[in-house]
Amino acid sequence: MSTVTFDPSTAVDLATSAKLHQQAQARLRAKAVVFHVLVLVVVAVVLYPALWMVVSSFKPSSDIVGNVSLWPTHGSFANFRKALGGIGGVSFWTFFQNSVILAVGSVVGITVSCSVTAYAFARISFPGRNVFFVLMIGTLLLPFHVVIIPQYIVFNTLGLVNTYVPLLIGKFLAADAFFVFLMVQFMRNLPRELDEAARIDGAGHVRIFTSIMLPLMKPALVTSSIFAFIWSWNDFFGPLLYLKSPQFYTLPIALRLFVDQTSVSDYGAQMAMAVLALVPVLLFFLVFQRYLVEGVATQGLKG
Amino acid sequence: MTMTISTPSRAAEQPAAATPSRRKRTFGRDTRAGYAFLAPWLLGFFLLTAGPMVASLYLAFTDYNLFGAPSFVGLDNFRRLLTDPDYLQAWKVTGTYVVLGTPVKLIAALAVAMLLNTRFRGKGFYRSAFYLPSLVGASVSIAIVWKAMFIDKGPVDTIQQFFGAPAGGWVGRPEMTMPMLILLTVWQFGAPMVIFLAGLKQIPVQLYEAAAVDGAGPWRKFTRITIPMLSPVLFFNLLLETIHAFQIFNSAYIISSGTGGPARSTLFYTLYLYFRGFRDFQMGYASAMAWVLVVVIGIVTVIFFRSSRLWVHYSGESR
Numbered sequence: 001m002s003t004v005t006f007d008p009s010t011a012v013d014l015a016t017s018a019k020l021h022q023q024a025q026a027r028l029r030a031k032a033v034v035f036h037v038l039v040l041v042v043v044a045v046v047l048y049p050a051l052w053m054v055v056s057s058f059k060p061s062s063d064i065v066g067n068v069s070l071w072p073t074h075g076s077f078a079n080f081r082k083a084l085g086g087i088g089g090v091s092f093w094t095f096f097q098n099s100v101i102l103a104v105g106s107v108v109g110i111t112v113s114c115s116v117t118a119y120a121f122a123r124i125s126f127p128g129r130n131v132f133f134v135l136m137i138g139t140l141l142l143p144f145h146v147v148i149i150p151q152y153i154v155f156n157t158l159g160l161v162n163t164y165v166p167l168l169i170g171k172f173l174a175a176d177a178f179f180v181f182l183m184v185q186f187m188r189n190l191p192r193e194l195d196e197a198a199r200i201d202g203a204g205h206v207r208i209f210t211s212i213m214l215p216l217m218k219p220a221l222v223t224s225s226i227f228a229f230i231w232s233w234n235d236f237f238g239p240l241l242y243l244k245s246p247q248f249y250t251l252p253i254a255l256r257l258f259v260d261q262t263s264v265s266d267y268g269a270q271m272a273m274a275v276l277a278l279v280p281v282l283l284f285f286l287v288f289q290r291y292l293v294e295g296v297a298t299q300g301l302k303g
Numbered sequence: 304m305t306m307t308i309s310t311p312s313r314a315a316e317q318p319a320a321a322t323p324s325r326r327k328r329t330f331g332r333d334t335r336a337g338y339a340f341l342a343p344w345l346l347g348f349f350l351l352t353a354g355p356m357v358a359s360l361y362l363a364f365t366d367y368n369l370f371g372a373p374s375f376v377g378l379d380n381f382r383r384l385l386t387d388p389d390y391l392q393a394w395k396v397t398g399t400y401v402v403l404g405t406p407v408k409l410i411a412a413l414a415v416a417m418l419l420n421t422r423f424r425g426k427g428f429y430r431s432a433f434y435l436p437s438l439v440g441a442s443v444s445i446a447i448v449w450k451a452m453f454i455d456k457g458p459v460d461t462i463q464q465f466f467g468a469p470a471g472g473w474v475g476r477p478e479m480t481m482p483m484l485i486l487l488t489v490w491q492f493g494a495p496m497v498i499f500l501a502g503l504k505q506i507p508v509q510l511y512e513a514a515a516v517d518g519a520g521p522w523r524k525f526t527r528i529t530i531p532m533l534s535p536v537l538f539f540n541l542l543l544e545t546i547h548a549f550q551i552f553n554s555a556y557i558i559s560s561g562t563g564g565p566a567r568s569t570l571f572y573t574l575y576l577y578f579r580g581f582r583d584f585q586m587g588y589a590s591a592m593a594w595v596l597v598v599v600i601g602i603v604t605v606i607f608f609r610s611s612r613l614w615v616h617y618s619g620e621s622r
Binding site: 285 | 333355362433437461549553586
């Protein structure tokens, strides 16, 4: 049996180390507080315009101008009723439908055509591939203005202005190099053994693509779909160029018309319409924010 | 973490083919399959990109109003550009926007990315919150909101007056529309921030620890470790944001109600091109404008890539 001896010096050591530990903890906590306060201030500034838009859409116009506050004093849905009323006899839901048609069409076109193209670049070896790959990447840096005029002339000659064809055809022909690049990068990280084994078993490229690649690249397809939907939804230049009659207008174009037509001071209705035009994007953001943020991070870094 | 865009490697792609004849057969099959899979893109590339580019180059030397046949005018369009005051104004506006807006946006992105690159909790939420403007910022909705925020007696005006600045709003004042649009692009710092953040995470902590042992302060660590290690990502963001900035259209169109005003202060390059091409139907003149833009962006890209050898440091391995 050993006797427990009391050593005063160790006790002092323990006490000081505990105290030091506490101090370190306190410092860390203080640092955390400073960090969160700092970041929250930035968050507040960054989110303010979006919140202000949403809150203003519930306010009467007289209460929007000059009111910095985010608290609606007498909120109502009057603005939304006005916005949903549509413009010039065309209802809001027509614009909404048109936007949905184009966005869904873009998603289908881009996921199908870009995945097929990416498979060719990432997994099939054939002469000319590298040249085409460089050209494909080159289109990423090319300002689209250089092709827009001849494209417009061609579609105009073919009588396709004021249809959705000019807005969708590029999506079905993998014209968005961003998505092709994203999918090529993703496919390159999939193990090669899979398709090699399938080839030895006699599978052709169609088989390998549909039953091996497509299921594995679901994350890339989901990311692409979300971005394709949102970008199509927010697109302004294309519809501005090609859509002439209000019954074909998408929401951004309708929104612009709405702002031009409502009296200058009816900010409430304009805000309500702006909010309505952004609802799908905001919903997508809330549901898929992780995909969106990480999609951007990986796109910039893999290589 | 390098941003080299390499072509797909040809190695280790064929399953070890036994006889030459069999290799030839699979090779032919691969070629057919390759072009079959590439068919939609090839069609799109030739019909929607390469063909139109050639056509646009031709149109740039013609006078064409969409109705008659294009008539060849040689270098007239380009000569006219040099003396067109609106065109020169468009360059002034666009150049200012690119030169001032892009660096400020990237500095904001880097600053917030560094703030978030810490061990505190809640980063996921913050990252997403900062990313939201990048997603909605180019939309017509936000352009309208932005305009409403900066009108006379609007929220910005009210805040400004609280701090003693004179009232009047920014929208109607030619000298204030540029700061307003720059603020809008800076507000969308989320996308480059996320890329910066991913880059910051790849910097080994040991480098900072070693530097701390050697007595380096925060500034030294930032300039000697963070910046060099981050330079490939910095290069990528700079190139992308610059090219992007040259092509601003939506917000300028909405904020000026499709006029480029007040006093031509928002007459951006693409806006002016749109006016000439699709409002006045001067397709030849607009094509010339488009080609000048392509050449300028091309030159800027080449300068960036050339200069990158001096300041972009790729760490030994290239993945």
